[in-house]
Amino acid sequence: MSKTASVAFAPSSSLFSRFMAAVDRFLMASAAISNHNGDLPRFGL
Numbered sequence: 593m594s595k596t597a598s599v600a601f602a603p604s605s606s607l608f609s610r611f612m613a614a615v616d617r618f619l620m621a622s623a624a625i626s627n628h629n630g631d632l633p634r635f636g637l
Contacts (some may be wrong), residue, residue, distance in 0.1 A: 626632065
């Protein structure tokens with residue numbers, strides 16, 4: 593019996609995960625723009 597464990601991750605192609613990734617990209621872009629302008633980024637929705 594092997595002492596190492598392998599974990600199989602399901603591909604993150606569900607609609608909810610794709611939506612959350614899009615929201616994450618939007619928030620990170622907003623924070624980067626605010627940081628570039630010298631403002632404090634607003635976290636959250």
